[in-house]
Amino acid sequence: MSIFVDKETKVVVQGITGREGQFHTRHCIAYGTQVVAGVTPGKDGQKMDDVPVFNTVHDAVDATGANCSLIFVPPAFAADAIMEAADTGLDLVVVITEGIPVLDMMKVKNYLNDKHTRMIGPNCPGIIAPGQTKIGIMPGPIHKAGGPIGVVSRSGTLTYEVVHQLTLQGIGQTTCVGIGGDPICGTNFIDCLEAFEKDLETKGVVIVGEIGGTAEEEASEFITANMTIPVVGFISGLTAPPGRRMGHAGAIISGGSGTAQAKIEAMKTHGVHVCEDLGTLGEMCAQVFI
C-alpha cells in the first residue's frame, strides 16, 4: 500500500498552462498519474494536450471528480490557490511553488486548521507512489515499485539521491514524500511517520532532514514512542554556518538552535539508525532493512 495517494487519485493541476505546469503535467501523465483537469483563470474551455482546463477549482471538481490538486502557481498567487483548493474540499493539495512569503503561508496554515484538506509542501518535489502515481516533479525512473520502504524528506534532489541508492540496492519504495524546505509546511515528518507505521506494506522508513527548526527532534521523540518499524535518518548541513539561509527558506541555524549536530544527537538518542556519510546510505539501509 501507499500513503496519502494511490493509482485512483484524480489530480487537478492549478497553473497547468504555465511553462512548468505543462512540462510536469506531461511527465506525470506519462508515469500513469490520472490528471483529470487543469485550472487557469480565464482559460476555461481550452485543453492542455488532452486535459480540459477550467476557470476555477470548483468547476474542475464538479466536472471531473478530482480529489487532489497539484499547484504550480507563482509565489505571489500561491496562497490564494491553496485556499481555493481547500475551500473546494479536496483531500490533498500538493504545492510545488518555491518562494511563497512566510506570512502568506502562516495565514494558509491557520486557514487549513478546520478543513480536512491535507497540504504537502510548499517548496517540495511532491509525492510519488512508485508504479502507481507521481504527483510532483521528481524523476520517475529512479524509483522502484513494490516497497517495502517509505521515504520522507525536506529536500528535493537529496531525496532523489537517497531513493537512487535504495533502488541500486534493490530496495523498493511504497511512497516517497517531499514535505518541503520552507519554515511553514503542511504535512510534517510525524504525519508521514504515523501513516507509514499504519501502512501494512511499509517495513521501514528513511527520514531525510536538514538544519533549521526542530522538526527532526520532534520526529525522533515520536519514533521512540510510536514506531515499531526501523527508521534510518540522515541530516544535511553539518558544515553550514549559523545565521545564513542555505537555499531553503527553512534551512537556517538561528539562536543556537536548528544545528545538524543537535538533530543527529536527538535521532541517535531515540533509536534512529543515523547515517553520517551520505555515500554509504544505500548500504546502510540494506543492512538495517533486509
Add this chain to the structure above:
Amino acid sequence: MKIHEYQSKELFKKYNIPIPEGGVAFSSDEAVTVAEKLGGYPVVLKAQIHAGGRGKGGGVKLAKSAEETKNVAQEIIGMNLVTHQTGAEGRLVKKILVEQGLNIEKELYLSIISDRVSAKIVVMASEAGGMDIEEVAAKTPQKIIKVFINPLLGIQAYHCRRVAFGLNLSPQLMKPFVAMLKNLYQLFVEYDCSLVEINPLVLTAEETVIALDAKINFDDNALFRHKDLLEYRDLDEENPLEIEASKFNLNYINLDGNVGNMVNGAGLAMATMDLIKLAGAEPANFLDVGGGASAEMVENGFRIILGDENVKAILINIFGGILRCDVLAEGVIKAAQKTGIKVPVVVRMEGTNVEEGRNILSKSGLNLITATDLKDAAKKVAKLVGE
C-alpha cells in the same frame, strides 16, 4: 534581508513608534553637525553595521561635547568592529547614528517574530531588557512573556493587555505602550518582517516609552511586494562574490575552505559540503544552481567559484531530474572554454540522461576527473587539495 538601525528607525517613525532624536553621519564633521541640532549633550554615537553586540565591541559611545563628538566619531568611523556576530574578521564601520542621550529609568525587551512551529506571530517581551535575550530565555525563561497571535485575526486589545501588565508598566505608560505595540505589529505584517526587535525599549524619567534600539529583518520571499525596501540594501555589508551570484539568481554563500562545489538543490548542496568535510577537506562555498539551471547559469556559477582565490579544486555534483545531465555537461564545457578553468574539476553526475552526459564530457578533451559515485567524488577531490 537585514537593514541598519537608522533605517529601521526611519520605518519606526513612519509607524509612529517613538524613537530618540538623531541622524546618520558618514564623517566626524557630519556627526558634529547632527549632534549640534539635538539640543544638548550628551549624545550617543552608534556604529551602523549589520551585526549585534556593537556596544561590547566598542562601537557605541557617549560624547559630552562637540569636540568629544568629533573625536569619538573619528574613532568609530573606519574602525574594524569585531562582535560575536561578525566573526573574527570583523566589519568596517562606514557610518554612525548620532542620537540624543535619554534619562533612562528602566530597560525593557520587546520583539515580534514569526514562529515556524505554531504558524503564529509571536510578541515577546521582558523586563530584563538590554541583555542578550537568548541568555535570558535559557537561564530565566519565566522572565519572558510570549503572546501568540493568529495572523488571520491580527493583534487584539487583550494581547496588548497581557504584554503591558506582564511588564508591570505604570498606569500612565499603559496607553502609549499599547498604541506603540499595535503600530509595531502593523509594521511587522505590512512589511512582511521576520523579526522586529527593540532591545532595549526604554522607560524614561519623563514617563515616556522610547525605542532606543531597532532591528528589523525582512522575509526575502516577500521582497517582491516591497520595492521601497530595495534602497535600504547595503552592498558594503555583503560579500562581493555573493552580490555577483545574486545577479544571476544563483544561491551562493562564500565559506573559508578550498574545495569549490556546484550542486543542484539546496539539500544536496549542503550534503555535498558535509561529504567534502568528511573526506578531510573544507568546502569553499555553498552553491545551489537550482533545478532548472541553464548552461549560462552553470557558466556563471563556475566564474563565481573561481573568483574565490582560495579554491584549489572543484567538485560538481548533479543529480539530474528536471536538469538533464547532457544539458549540464554542455554547460560545463562552455564554461571551461570561456573561463579557462585552471584548477582540477571532479564531476559526479547521476539521473536523467546520465550516459549522454558522461559521453559528452569524455569526448570534450577537457581534463575532467569523473567520479563513479558520491563517496568516490569526495575522496578524489579531497586527495587533490591534500597533495
